[in-house]
Each structure stands twice: as C-alpha cells, then as structure tokens.
Amino acid sequence: TSSPQQRFTLIPMQFFLVSGELVQSCGHIIPESPVLALGSNFTALCVLNESCLDFGNIYASQIIWKIKNRVVPKEQYREINRTVSSVTFNDTSSLATPLTCNILADGQIEQNIYGITVTVGLPPEKPKNLSCIVHQVSKLTYPMNCTWNPGRHTFLDTHFRLKYRWLQENFPDCIPKDVNNSCTITEVQFFVNMKVWVEAANALGKAESDPLILDPIEIVKPLPPHNLSVNSGVLPTVLKLSWENRISAAVMKLKFNIRYRIMGDTNWMQVPPEDTASPRTSFSVQGLRPYTEYVFSIRCMKEDGVGYWSDWSEEKTGVTTEDKPSKGPPIWRIIDVSHSPPSWSVHLMWKALEPFEANGVILQYEVTVRAKSSLSSPPEKYSVNTTNLTLKMPNGTYEVTVVARNKVGASPPSVLLIPANNSKAPVKNVRTLPKDGKLWVGWTAPNSYVLKYVIEWCLVSNSSDCIIEWQNEPGNVQGTYLKGDIKPFKCYLITVYPLYADGQGSGQSVKAYLQQDRPSKGPTVQTKKVGKAEAVLTWNHLTVDEQNGFIRSYTIFYKTIDGNETAVTVDPSKTEYTLSSLASDTLYTVRMMAYTDEGGRSGPDFTFTTQKFGKGEIEAIVVPVCLAFLLIVLLGVLFCFNKRDLIKKHIWPIVPDPSKSNIAQWSPQVPAKHNFSSKDQMYPEGSFTDVSVVEIEADDKKSFSEQDLKPFDLLKKEKSTSEGHSSGIGGSSCMSSPRQSVSDSDEGETTQNTSSTVQYSTVVLNGYRDQTPVQVFSRSESTQPLLDSEERSEDHHAGGGDSTTQRQQYFKQNGVQGETNTDRPCFERMKQITSANEGDTIGFAQLQISGQCSQLLGLGLEKNSQEAAVSDVVQASTEGQTVGPEIVEGNTPSVDEMPKSYLPQTVRQGGYMPQ
Structure with missing residues (x-):
C-alpha cells in the first residue's frame, strides 16, 4: 500500500520507486554483466538503496538469488549488512543467465530487484x-x-x-x-x-x-605447364610430349613430373623422376604399347625441390602406331561325336586379342589343320574373319594352328592338339570360392608337366542352353579368377582341363555360385499314397533358376487343425518321404521348405485326410459279411427248391379260368332233344344258381384196383373242411343236408365206409333273385382247383341228406368218384359217411353253388391231364360193382395223405356220359 505520490511498480528484472517524475531503482548487482572463466569462482553482491529500506520495509536478509528462475540454495548466501547480500559460486560451469536478485515484499509477494547477464568462456590458446x-x-x-x-x-x-x-x-x-x-x-x-x-x-x-x-x-607453388601436346613418333612404342612454362627461368628453375595411362584405365603410370629433373619444355615417352591410346598430364616445381608442386596440367591423349600382334589368339575346341562314330564335328573357337596384344586392327585369322597320323599329307588351311570355325574330320589326332594378322604382320601361332582320347592325367580337387566380388577357381595340379590349363564355364539355366565361355591359364598356376561376367544367384558349371605337349587330360567339373540367396519359391508337396496311419509325400526338385543356391536340406512341417506343428528334415536328394504315426480319419496340413546357405523359403500348404480304416481292415469286414450273405442266400435257394410245391401253393396258386369251363354245355335234367351246341349260349348270364357234388358207394372192393382207390383218399384228407359248407356266392342257400364225412369215422373202422366223389353241378335257369329257378344238372369238366378262401369259410355249413341218394345213384350209373378241393371258393362241400350197419352205402357230399358262381362256371373250364385215368374208374363202377368194407381194411389212407384235387369230368349234352 502506498500513497498516490509514491508507489512501487514491478517491471521485468527491476524493482523501482516512483515519486513524481523521478524513477529510482531499489538496488543493483555488483559486478555488472561480468565475463567469467569457465570453472572459476564467482561472487556477486546485491546492494539495496537506503531510500527504499524505510519506505518498502525491506532488508538484505529478505533477498533471494535465482539463476534462470531457479532458486540458488541459501547455503551460498551471505548477509554482509542490512543492505548488502552476496552469493558465491565455486564452479561457474553451472552458472546460467540471467542471475537475479529478488526480495519478498509485503504480503510475501516476490519482487525482482535487479538482474545481470553472466558470460562464461575460456581464454584463447596459443595458435x-x-x-x-x-x-x-x-x-x-x-x-x-x-x-x-x-x-x-x-x-x-x-x-x-x-x-x-x-x-x-x-x-x-x-x-x-x-x-x-x-x-x-x-x-x-x-x-x-x-x-x-x-x-x-x-x-x-x-x-x-x-x-x-x-x-x-x-x-612458391607455381602454375602448371600449359599448351601440352602429344605426337606419335617413328617407333610404335614412343610418343613425344611438348609444353610451355609460365614462370620465368630468371625467377625460378623448374623440374617436372610426367604421368600417363591407357585410355579407359584408372591406373596412372609415371615417367621416372630422374629423367625429368632438369628444366625443359618437351619429352619423349618410351616403352608404350603399339596402337594404344594414352592420356598424359604434367606438373612442375622449383628445381632444388624446395617449395610445392604445381597442380597437374590439363590432360592430353595420343595413339601409338600399329605393330604386328605380340601373341597368337587363345584357341579351344568343342568336339561333337554324336553324329557318326567314324568322324567328328569339331567346333574351333578362339578369343579376339586384347588391344595391347593385337597391336593394331586384326584383318583376318589363318587356321591350319594338320593330321598327326599322316605327316606327309598337306595341311588344310582356312582364312576367316570370325573367331570360330566348324570342321568335320575323321577320328584321330590333329594339330590346329591359328594366326592373327593385321596390316603390319602376323602374330605368333597358337597351337592346339586335338587328341583321339583324353588319356592324360586330369587335375584333382577342383574347388571354387567367391572373393571380392569375383569367383575364384582352384585345383590341384597333376604330377606331370602341364603346358597350360583351359577353364570352361557356362551358366546353367532352364530357359537357355549352356553357352560355353573359357579362358587359358599358364601351366604354373593352380588357381585364377574367372574373367567373364559372373552374376550372383546363378549356377555355373566350371570345368578345368590340363593341356600337355602331347595331349590333354579329362575335364573335372564343379558347380558354383558367386553369391547365394534364399530359394525363389518352396517345393510343392503332394500325397502319393494315404493310409490310416501314414502318408507318402512326393515333390519335385526346384529348377536351377528357382534355387538361387545349393539346396542343403528340405524340411517338412505338418500338423492337424488344433495340434502342434511337427518338423522333419529330409535329404535334398530325395523326392519322396513317408510320414508315419499319423492319426486315422484326421485332416492334416503339410508344407515344405527348401534351405540354401542363405536361408529357406516355404512352399504352399497342402491338406490331406488319413483313411478311417487301414489296409485289409475293410476286406476283413466285407469278406466275411459277403460270405455269410452268400451262404444264407444259398441255403434259402436250397430250401425254396425243396419246398417249391408248398411255396407255389401259398404264393402263386393255380386260379381257374371260368371262361374255359364246359359246364354250360351239360345238364342231366334236360332232354337230349335240346342238342345244345357248344357255341350257343344255352343259358343266359347269371342263370346258374346251384352246383352239387354226389358221392356214390362202392359195393365191391374187388372191383376197384389200388389205383382206382386213390381218388377216395382225397375224401379223408378233407375231414375238417368237408362239413357244413354253404355257398357264399350270390347269397344262395345250401340245397343238401349235412352228412357225416368218411373221414369222421374212427381209425379202427374198416374201409367199407370209404367213398369216392363225383363232381356234379345243379344249374338253375332264370333263378336270379326273386325269379323261380329251373334246375338243370350239368357235369363239370374243370380240372382247376376251387378258390380256397370261399370253400374254407363255408366248410362247417355243408348239408348232406338229399345229396346222398343222388351220389349213390350217380355211382351206380357211371361209376365216377368225385373229389373236393378246399382251395376252391364259392363252393360248399358236404360229406356223409355211412355207418357199418348201412352195409355197402357210402356218405355223400353235396356242393352248392350260388347263382353268381354258376354264371362263372358256365364260361367253361379247361380239362386236366387226369381225365383219362378217372374215366376208367367211372366205367368200372357202372358195371354194378360196389366197394365193400373190406376193401380199405388196414389200407385206409389218412386224412393228411389224401391229395386235394378234383377228378376230371366230361360234360355231355342231355345226360351223364362217362369219360
């Protein structure tokens, strides 16, 4: 708080007392903006003005020192008196700008009194x-x-x-x-x-x-000579230089340095310094290559060697004159023996000479071929402009000479001996080593003296043929760098041949890479065979272009969907591998990696599922099942064959065809004068209402043979079905009263109760429903059995009283025995067996047929093959023979043994006619 005339005002870095127009600082720091040596001691003093002490109520004990807004520890403070406070720094390395003096005014508000800039540095060193x-x-x-x-x-x-x-x-x-x-x-x-x-x-x-x-x-560093010129001399190995010096000889005498290089080369050669140590303005450079372009440069300095060399002068070029080639071209051959055994196709090839060897422009090559086996024959000579020649020559040993010629002269000859065979010692231990971006080839020399070595190499690729490159090396070396353009990640086939004065050794080969890399792709694996617990995997080798190096190994990784991956290492020469101990009926994922020295690369994933059953397991199950099935089928067939009659009866019984019946053509109550024709419809449809079967006794047992008694067996077999049958067809009632059947008698009874049956039909004309029927009797010729369903349902309702007399009358007249069939529907059979007191009489059975069944029987039934035999029996009975009780004594057939059939009958118009 202050009066309007005097107040404190806080401005950056200063604390002022304002009174009217007078502005006065409340303090200052000594020294003012010092420059300090780095690492030295430094003490600063903050001095408060007396005029501010009483007015502001401030003292030196309230001063706070700061370095760049960071409070200096109070241990470094010292209060000298009530107006002066000092701060000491033992090492100025930690001192920063600005250094400020601050004070706590009323209300504990920090106010800045004064600040200085501190500069810290080092004194200069001695240059x-x-x-x-x-x-x-x-x-x-x-x-x-x-x-x-x-x-x-x-x-x-x-x-x-x-x-x-x-x-x-x-x-x-x-x-x-x-x-x-x-x-x-x-x-x-x-x-x-x-x-x-x-x-x-x-x-x-x-x-x-x-x-x-x-x-x-x-x-002094003089200027280099200028106006340098190069001229060719008389000799092909000399060039003459001339130049101008730019410093006066009176001021300084000079010496010179001359350097030169072949055009395109980066290595400089230099004229011996002692040859140019005297003042001059020209010099002839000797020992150069003929027909070669050179680049020259020159510099100078003080003759006594005190001072500095000048810069090199500008470069000038010059070309030496031509000379004859210094050596013959390197020559090699490729022999193709595949065409015809007696002759060779020899492809000669040679390399163009290097410029320093050609010494000029090569105009042509002269090739001479001489057969070693015939020295007297003249050699063959060829002049070509190319560096190859193909010849076809007989097998043998030849000396080939190649000479390169320019305008000056010819080169020394290059000689190549083409032997009949490679019988000399080969080199050993051919090896390669990438080194300094080049491919080095080494070998072990044979024990014999070698004239020179020929190194062949070619790039092995799937996309192109192996183009052979080669080079010659002296016979005293055992290793060299290939001089061609060797590319990384490519496979090269390298072959070394030793050449002797009288032949050559066979070539020894090795494959090599200048630099290897990971394969471009991984192998594609497939399954060759999959079993229950194993799978045979197969794959193809990577092509040479895809390998990018030597394949050192294969690794197969396989796993299930939720299982861990398993790895198997496979030899690189293999193309097939069998995975074992697999789980059955399981999906597996398999992939394969190929590894070179630089790493591996994985192929695509392949999935397969193992089989649920192993080899032979299905056969072990299927074969017994099939055999059991075949056995069951065989037994079933045999059973059916033995029971074919029973099966035929129950499955496909013989059903009579009413349309083939002749019942409509016969009736015993109609006079013969009717003379119905078989083609005429004697009775209208539906006029037959009742059919009866009459049983006749046999009085004399001697009058029947054993065969004649067979029809009687049927009667006893029908014991259960011969009683109480009533017609169920058309709703007609039975016309005969029930009689006891022969089969109802005891087993001890004699055969006097045995009777035979003859089938009769009672035909009622116009007896349908409410009409009054007219009965007409006709005899049925049907040989087919009646339907079983109708007959069995009516067995217990058969009548017999009146029909007995009819049967006896019929037997006496015709001697025909009848037969009933329980399998025949729409009929009701009635049987009667007479007692022993009745003598020679036999019970009768009557079958009644409804109007509807009579209509069906009117259509006519077909005959049976048994009609002839039954006819004989009937004829014998008409002669008045009867069957007595003694006929079947002890020989009466049982009910079950009596066959179910109907005796065949013949229908005659107007009466009963025996068959």
Whole structure:
C-alpha cells in the first residue's frame, strides 16, 4: 500500500520507486554483466538503496538469488549488512543467465530487484601449426596465404591477427575475413626473410603463436605447364610430349613430373623422376604399347625441390602406331561325336586379342589343320574373319594352328592338339570360392608337366542352353579368377582341363555360385499314397533358376487343425518321404521348405485326410459279411427248391379260368332233344344258381384196383373242411343236408365206409333273385382247383341228406368218384359217411353253388391231364360193382395223405356220359 505520490511498480528484472517524475531503482548487482572463466569462482553482491529500506520495509536478509528462475540454495548466501547480500559460486560451469536478485515484499509477494547477464568462456590458446604458401597467380603476382590451428573453442568472441615484418619494417596486420585460421598477404618480396606470427585475443586474455621466419621464394607453388601436346613418333612404342612454362627461368628453375595411362584405365603410370629433373619444355615417352591410346598430364616445381608442386596440367591423349600382334589368339575346341562314330564335328573357337596384344586392327585369322597320323599329307588351311570355325574330320589326332594378322604382320601361332582320347592325367580337387566380388577357381595340379590349363564355364539355366565361355591359364598356376561376367544367384558349371605337349587330360567339373540367396519359391508337396496311419509325400526338385543356391536340406512341417506343428528334415536328394504315426480319419496340413546357405523359403500348404480304416481292415469286414450273405442266400435257394410245391401253393396258386369251363354245355335234367351246341349260349348270364357234388358207394372192393382207390383218399384228407359248407356266392342257400364225412369215422373202422366223389353241378335257369329257378344238372369238366378262401369259410355249413341218394345213384350209373378241393371258393362241400350197419352205402357230399358262381362256371373250364385215368374208374363202377368194407381194411389212407384235387369230368349234352 502506498500513497498516490509514491508507489512501487514491478517491471521485468527491476524493482523501482516512483515519486513524481523521478524513477529510482531499489538496488543493483555488483559486478555488472561480468565475463567469467569457465570453472572459476564467482561472487556477486546485491546492494539495496537506503531510500527504499524505510519506505518498502525491506532488508538484505529478505533477498533471494535465482539463476534462470531457479532458486540458488541459501547455503551460498551471505548477509554482509542490512543492505548488502552476496552469493558465491565455486564452479561457474553451472552458472546460467540471467542471475537475479529478488526480495519478498509485503504480503510475501516476490519482487525482482535487479538482474545481470553472466558470460562464461575460456581464454584463447596459443595458435599452432602456422604455415604459409605463395601461390603463383600470374607471372608477376605472388600472394602469400598463411594458415594456423586456432586451438580450442573459447565460447567467447576471439579475434585473430596475422602479423609480419621485414627486418625492422612493420606492416599492417592481416585480419581474417571469413574464417579464424587463414589470412592472405597480397604483397611479398622474394629473396628477403620475413617474420610471420598470429595473435589471438578475447575478453579473458591474449595469446601469440611461434614466429615463422622464411624467404617467400622457398614456399612458391607455381602454375602448371600449359599448351601440352602429344605426337606419335617413328617407333610404335614412343610418343613425344611438348609444353610451355609460365614462370620465368630468371625467377625460378623448374623440374617436372610426367604421368600417363591407357585410355579407359584408372591406373596412372609415371615417367621416372630422374629423367625429368632438369628444366625443359618437351619429352619423349618410351616403352608404350603399339596402337594404344594414352592420356598424359604434367606438373612442375622449383628445381632444388624446395617449395610445392604445381597442380597437374590439363590432360592430353595420343595413339601409338600399329605393330604386328605380340601373341597368337587363345584357341579351344568343342568336339561333337554324336553324329557318326567314324568322324567328328569339331567346333574351333578362339578369343579376339586384347588391344595391347593385337597391336593394331586384326584383318583376318589363318587356321591350319594338320593330321598327326599322316605327316606327309598337306595341311588344310582356312582364312576367316570370325573367331570360330566348324570342321568335320575323321577320328584321330590333329594339330590346329591359328594366326592373327593385321596390316603390319602376323602374330605368333597358337597351337592346339586335338587328341583321339583324353588319356592324360586330369587335375584333382577342383574347388571354387567367391572373393571380392569375383569367383575364384582352384585345383590341384597333376604330377606331370602341364603346358597350360583351359577353364570352361557356362551358366546353367532352364530357359537357355549352356553357352560355353573359357579362358587359358599358364601351366604354373593352380588357381585364377574367372574373367567373364559372373552374376550372383546363378549356377555355373566350371570345368578345368590340363593341356600337355602331347595331349590333354579329362575335364573335372564343379558347380558354383558367386553369391547365394534364399530359394525363389518352396517345393510343392503332394500325397502319393494315404493310409490310416501314414502318408507318402512326393515333390519335385526346384529348377536351377528357382534355387538361387545349393539346396542343403528340405524340411517338412505338418500338423492337424488344433495340434502342434511337427518338423522333419529330409535329404535334398530325395523326392519322396513317408510320414508315419499319423492319426486315422484326421485332416492334416503339410508344407515344405527348401534351405540354401542363405536361408529357406516355404512352399504352399497342402491338406490331406488319413483313411478311417487301414489296409485289409475293410476286406476283413466285407469278406466275411459277403460270405455269410452268400451262404444264407444259398441255403434259402436250397430250401425254396425243396419246398417249391408248398411255396407255389401259398404264393402263386393255380386260379381257374371260368371262361374255359364246359359246364354250360351239360345238364342231366334236360332232354337230349335240346342238342345244345357248344357255341350257343344255352343259358343266359347269371342263370346258374346251384352246383352239387354226389358221392356214390362202392359195393365191391374187388372191383376197384389200388389205383382206382386213390381218388377216395382225397375224401379223408378233407375231414375238417368237408362239413357244413354253404355257398357264399350270390347269397344262395345250401340245397343238401349235412352228412357225416368218411373221414369222421374212427381209425379202427374198416374201409367199407370209404367213398369216392363225383363232381356234379345243379344249374338253375332264370333263378336270379326273386325269379323261380329251373334246375338243370350239368357235369363239370374243370380240372382247376376251387378258390380256397370261399370253400374254407363255408366248410362247417355243408348239408348232406338229399345229396346222398343222388351220389349213390350217380355211382351206380357211371361209376365216377368225385373229389373236393378246399382251395376252391364259392363252393360248399358236404360229406356223409355211412355207418357199418348201412352195409355197402357210402356218405355223400353235396356242393352248392350260388347263382353268381354258376354264371362263372358256365364260361367253361379247361380239362386236366387226369381225365383219362378217372374215366376208367367211372366205367368200372357202372358195371354194378360196389366197394365193400373190406376193401380199405388196414389200407385206409389218412386224412393228411389224401391229395386235394378234383377228378376230371366230361360234360355231355342231355345226360351223364362217362369219360
């Protein structure tokens, strides 16, 4: 709080007392903006003004020191009196800008009193390595440039000055402009010693270098010679150089350096220095290659070697003249023996000479072929412009000579011996090694003296043929670098041949890579065979272009959907592998990796499912089942064959065809005068209402043979079905009363009760429903059995009283025995067996047929093959023979043994006619 006339105002870095127009600081720091040596001690004092003490109620004990807004520890404070406070720093390395003096005013508000900027640095070091050089700019201008080492960085503004003087004469200092370690003096005087030194100064001190005393002529760097020219000389190995010097010989005598190189080469060659150590303006360079382009450059310096070499002059080129080739072209051959055994196809090839070997332009090659077996025959000569020649020659040994010719002359001959066979010792242990971006090939020499070696190589690729490249090497070496364009990641087939004076050794080959890489792709695996617990995997080798290196191994990875992956390592020569111990009926995923020395690459995934059953398991199940099935079928067939009659009866019984019945053509009650024709319809449809079967006794047992008694067996077999049958067809009632059947008698009874049956039909005309029927009797000729369903249902309702007399009458007249069938529907059979007191009489059975069944029977039934036999029996009975009780005594057939059939009958018009 202050009055309007006096108040404190806080502004950055200062605390002021304002009174009217007077502005007065409340304190200051001593020293003011000091420059301090790095690492030294430093003490600062904050002094408060007396005018602010009482007014602001502030004291030195309230002062707070800060470095860049960071409070200095109070241990470094010291209160000198009530107005002065000091702070001490033992190491200025931690001191930063600004350093401020602050105070806590009323209300504990921190106010800034004063602040200073502190500069920390190092004093300059003594400059070192002072050196000077005089550069020739022109024939009269020689400025001197001096350089030195300024020393460590001082963190302060340091100024350097180059000072020099001649004898007792001083010159203005040279002040560097751009850098602190170089300065150029524009005017110097030759042949006078000069003193040169460097002075460095900053806020913390000064330093001077050691003085340098020298004559400027001894440190001159002259300009290089100019106007250099190159001319060819008389000899093909000499070129003549000439130039101009740009410094006066009166000022300085010079010596020279001459360098040269072949065009396209980066290596320089130099003329011996002693040959150019005297002042001159021309020189002839000797020992050059003929017909070769060279590049030349020249430089100079003071003759005594004191001073500096000039820069190299501009480059000039020159070409030497031609000379005859220095050597013959390297020659090799490829022999093709596949065409015809007695002759060879020899492809000769040679390399073009290098420029330093050709010594000019090769115009042609001369090839001479001489047979070693016939030295007297003239050789064959060929002149070609190319570097190959194909010849067809007989098998044998030949000497081939190749000469290269230019306009100057011919080269020495190159000789190649083509032997009949490679019988000489080969090299051993051929090996390769990538080195320095080249492919080195080494071998072990044979024990014999080798004239030279031929190294063949070609790029192995699937997309192109192996184009052979080759080179010759002297016989005293056992290793060399291939000189062709060898590419990385490519496979090369390298072959080494030793050549002797009288033949050659067989070639030894090896495959090599300049640099290997991972395969371009992985193998594609497939299954060849899959079993229950194993799977045979197969794959193809990667092509040479895909390998990118030597395949060292294969690894097969396989796993189930939820299982861990299993790895198997396979030899690289294999193309098939069997996985074992697999789970049955399980889906597996398999992939394969191929590895080179640089790593591996995986192929695509392949899935397969193992089988549920192993080999032979299905057969072990199927074969017994099939055999059991076949056995059951066989037994069933045999059973059916033995029971074929029973099966036929129940499954497909013989059903009578009413349309073939002749019942409509016969009736015993109609006079013969009717004379119905078989083609005429005697009775209208539906007029037959009742059919009866009459049983007749046999009185004389001797009158029947054993065969004649067979029909009687049927009667006893029908014991259960012969009683109480009533017609169920058309709703007609039975016309006869029930009688006891023969089969009802006891087993002890004699055969006098045995009776035979004859089938009769009672035909009622116009008796349908409410009409009054007219009965007409006709005899049925049907040989087919009646339907079983109708007959069985009516067995217990058969009547018999009146029908007995009819049967006896019928037997006496015709001697026919009848037969009933329980399988015949729509009929009701009635049987009667007479007692022993009745004598020769036999019970009768009557079958009645409804009107509807009579209609069906009117259609006519077909005859049976048994009609003839039954006819004989009937004829015998008409002669008045009867069957007595003694006939069947002890021989009466049982009910079950009596066959179920109907005796065949013949229908006659107008009466009963025996068959």
